[in-house]
Amino acid sequence: GDSVTQMEGPVTLSEEAFLTINCTYTATGYPSLFWYVQYPGEGLQLLLKATKADDKGSNKGFEATYRKETTSFHLEKGSVQVSDSAVYFCASTSGGSNYKLTFGKGTLLTVNP
Amino acid sequence: DTGVSQDPRHKITKRGQNVTFRCDPISEHNRLYWYRQTLGQGPEFLTYFQNEAQLEKSRLLSDRFSAERPKGSFSTLEIQRTEQGDSAMYLCASSIGKETQYFGPGTRLLVL
Numbered sequence: 001g002d003s004v005t006q007m008e009g010p011v012t013l014s015e016e017a018f019l020t021i022n023c024t025y026t027a028t029g030y031p032s033l034f035w036y037v038q039y040p041g042e043g044l045q046l047l048l049k050a051t052k053a054d055d056k057g058s059n060k061g062f063e064a065t066y067r068k069e070t071t072s073f074h075l076e077k078g079s080v081q082v083s084d085s086a087v088y089f090c091a092s093t094s095g096g097s098n099y100k101l102t103f104g105k106g107t108l109l110t111v112n113p
Numbered sequence: 114d115t116g117v118s119q120d121p122r123h124k125i126t127k128r129g130q131n132v133t134f135r136c137d138p139i140s141e142h143n144r145l146y147w148y149r150q151t152l153g154q155g156p157e158f159l160t161y162f163q164n165e166a167q168l169e170k171s172r173l174l175s176d177r178f179s180a181e182r183p184k185g186s187f188s189t190l191e192i193q194r195t196e197q198g199d200s201a202m203y204l205c206a207s208s209i210g211k212e213t214q215y216f217g218p219g220t221r222l223l224v225l
Binding site for chain 1: 144208214
């Protein structure tokens, strides 16, 4: 079946550091790709998405580019803040399905002042 | 737009008991999804509805699980004869068609 593999955490950074969280997917065809974020004690929130190859999703300083040739959707932010501390999940729609999301295991990010 | 709501937020039950969770989607969202998330894992798809029709059930959804969406609005997920392995966070999401899924806060179930 389809799978999403993301960089294992936890990741600990100092404020203003550069962040990359790697994500690769196996879904065939043209899945949509997402990054969701889960802040402590809260539900999953959509951070950004991309629906076709070479699209760049962006929000709150975070970016990710849909790379079909490498089946990747890496999350980046140039300067993280303490408030970015959360668990980040990469997800894709499953091949042949436009509704079922397949998630990675999540990456815990802690940003220290 | 009040977001997706779920009730209860937490449930502790004894093994063998039945539990029922409720999800209220964003109004006018015709699709509703249930996922399960265990500790250290990402959410896993359980089932989905388009309006009142249940269109797919994951093989993760054993015979002890049943979900309904009787009027195409709120949905319930019932687990009969709970087992300790059912302990997890149960997430509900909704969407308009194939657009972005918006998640609720989840119901955390602990089976003792």
